[in-house]
Amino acid sequence: MQNDIQEVLYSEEQIQLKVRELGAAVSRDYEGRNPLVICVLKGAFIFMADLSKNITIPIELDFMAVSSYGNSTRSSGEVRIVKDLDNSVEGRDILIVEDIIDSGLTLSYLIDVLERRNAKSVRVVALFDKPGRRTVDLNADYTGFSIPDAFVVGYGLDYAEHYRNLPYVGILKEEIYSNR
Ligand code: XMP
Numbered sequence: 509m510q511n512d513i514q515e516v517l518y519s520e521e522q523i524q525l526k527v528r529e530l531g532a533a534v535s536r537d538y539e540g541r542n543p544l545v546i547c548v549l550k551g552a553f554i555f556m557a558d559l560s561k562n563i564t565i566p567i568e569l570d571f572m573a574v575s576s577y578g579n580s581t582r583s584s585g586e587v588r589i590v591k592d593l594d595n596s597v598e599g600r601d602i603l604i605v606e607d608i609i610d611s612g613l614t615l616s617y618l619i620d621v622l623e624r625r626n627a628k629s630v631r632v633v634a635l636f637d638k639p640g641r642r643t644v645d646l647n648a649d650y651t652g653f654s655i656p657d658a659f660v661v662g663y664g665l666d667y668a669e670h671y672r673n674l675p676y677v678g679i680l681k682e683e684i685y686s687n688r
Pocket residue numbers: 551576583606607608609610611612613614615658659660661665666667
């Protein structure tokens with residue numbers, strides 16, 4: 509598995525440090541409120557677990573799975589809800605936890621859905637951001653790392669469902685794509 513990685517972008521320690529900072533910022537900003545924190549499956553599952561442990565105010569957690577049509581390394585912008593929330597978002601402060609923002613299409617769709625369901629507020633925390641790839645005007649309220657346009661895996665992020673369990677994030681060797 510390690511041999512498939514061309515370059516480690518962020519080590520486990522660097523990620524953990526950043527997640528602690530993000531948790532502190534969220535805890536400060538949402539003081540006195542009880543936000544519903546939504547994990548976008550599957551990619552954000554490790555980030556959600558680590559971030560939630562670093563949030564020191566009362567929160568509720570929920571999970572949503574979306575799939576965007578397209579191939580495995582580029583999303584097409586057509587988004588479909590595969591697993592919906594268990595909770596109502598009406599009147600709630602919502603914090604969406606996302607692994608990575610690429611074109612921005614997935615998140616702009618999700619934000620739209622939650623606003624139409626009358627959420628009180630909708631904010632986004634994304635661990636990784638590829639600002640150079642944006643096709644819609646969208647920015648996260650909290651961003652961990654801005655990264656260049658390379659396909660990355662690890663810490664929840666996959667290629668064909670592999671590498672999610674790596675504790676760090678790295679760039680996948682190009683030969684891995686071409687061999688499959
Ligand atoms: P959009 O384009 O809608 O895409 O902002 C967001 C979703 O695309 C996936 N994505 C990646 N997954 N490595 C991955 O494993 C990447 O480098 C990458 N870039 C985008 C991801 O599922 C994200 O939720």
